[in-house]
Amino acid sequence: MTETDVRRIMTKEPTPLSAAAMTRAAPATAAAAKSLSLTLARLRRAGRDGNGPTLSEMTSAFADRALPFAILVFGLFGTVPSPGLPTGAIFGSLIVLLAARLLIGRKTVHLPRFVRNRRVPRRALEAVLRRSVPVLRRVERRTRPRLTVLTSKPLVIVTALLLIAMGAVLALPIPFGNSLPGTAIVALSLGLLTRDGLGMIAGYVLCAGSAAYVAALAWGAGGLAAMMA
Numbered sequence: 001m002t003e004t005d006v007r008r009i010m011t012k013e014p015t016p017l018s019a020a021a022m023t024r025a026a027p028a029t030a031a032a033a034k035s036l037s038l039t040l041a042r043l044r045r046a047g048r049d050g051n052g053p054t055l056s057e058m059t060s061a062f063a064d065r066a067l068p069f070a071i072l073v074f075g076l077f078g079t080v081p082s083p084g085l086p087t088g089a090i091f092g093s094l095i096v097l098l099a100a101r102l103l104i105g106r107k108t109v110h111l112p113r114f115v116r117n118r119r120v121p122r123r124a125l126e127a128v129l130r131r132s133v134p135v136l137r138r139v140e141r142r143t144r145p146r147l148t149v150l151t152s153k154p155l156v157i158v159t160a161l162l163l164i165a166m167g168a169v170l171a172l173p174i175p176f177g178n179s180l181p182g183t184a185i186v187a188l189s190l191g192l193l194t195r196d197g198l199g200m201i202a203g204y205v206l207c208a209g210s211a212a213y214v215a216a217l218a219w220g221a222g223g224l225a226a227m228m229a
Contacts, residue, residue, distance in 0.1 A: 036193065037137040040073065044129060052125050055094070056116040059109045070109045071098050071163060072189035076132045078170045079182030080124065087124065088178045090115075092171030095185060099163035102156070143190065147197020159188055159200065162207050169210055174217065180210035 039062050046053030046061050053061070062069055078091035094111065101110065149155070166181040166188075184206035191199030 035137075036069065036072075036140050036190075037133050039069070040076075040136060041129060041133050043073075043125060046125075052120040052122040054117050054119050055111055058120065059111060066193060067098060067102055067107055067109055068189040068192040071095055071102070072186055072193065074098070075170075075182050075185030075189060077120070077124070077128050078185070079178050080128045080131065088182075089171045089173070090118070092167045092169070092181075095167030095170065096164050099160050099167055102163065103160035139190065140194065143194040143196045143199060145195040147200070148195050150197035150200040151192055151195045155200075156192070159192065159203075162203070163188055166207060166210060169214060174214065177213065177217075180206060180213055184210055 042061050043053065043058060046057045058073070059070060062073065074091040074094050078088050078095070080087065094115070097112065098109065101108075163185060166184050169181040170178055170185070184203050187199050187206055188203035191197065191203055
């Protein structure tokens with residue numbers, strides 16, 4: 001043991017972090033800063049005087065995020081029933097608008113002026129966050145860049161078209177019709193955000209299931225109408 005080591009022990013001098021340890025700590029800090037679930041939980045602080053936030057305040061809470069994150073959040077809100085608030089119609093329509101911006105290559109969130117001041121009830125906000133944040137936290141631990149060809153620019157156009165279609169389905173007053181398109185929207189937007197091709201594949205499957213459900217309802221309604229004619 002050298003004289004320097006003895007002096008360090010006697011004075012309880014903390015051992016400095018090695019360069020390798022600092023390198024390992026940096027990605028963890030960056031990952032925490034980029035956590036999707038933490039950004040979503042930040043919405044709890046939006047709003048004032050106990051009221052829920054306006055749509056403009058919601059988008060300001062994640063202004064530093066990419067456009068797919070806004071689509072993900074609105075997809076989550078569209079799947080949670082809220083008495084007195086047509087969440088499917090409101091958020092489905094907004095998803096159509098935002099996905100159209102994604103289609104033409106825009107990266108920023110822009111809401112029409114006539115909906116910016118529309119307020120989301122605090123009860124609906126808490127219901128969405130209570131259900132979504134723990135699930136999103138578990139999911140994002142398992143996501144990583146893979147099969148990134150599915151998130152490349154040519155296929156982003158296909159994804160944007162699917163998001164437009166699912167947003168339109170979400171906006172329709174279809175019985176029990178919010179869950180499948182809403183989950184498909186969340187999977188596709190999450191896949192884009194994390195560049196995870198498996199998330200994209202899950203979104204494609206859910207889109208197909210949603211389309212099949214709508215087609216089955218349309219076929220059943222057509223058959224019922226023919227029987228009553």
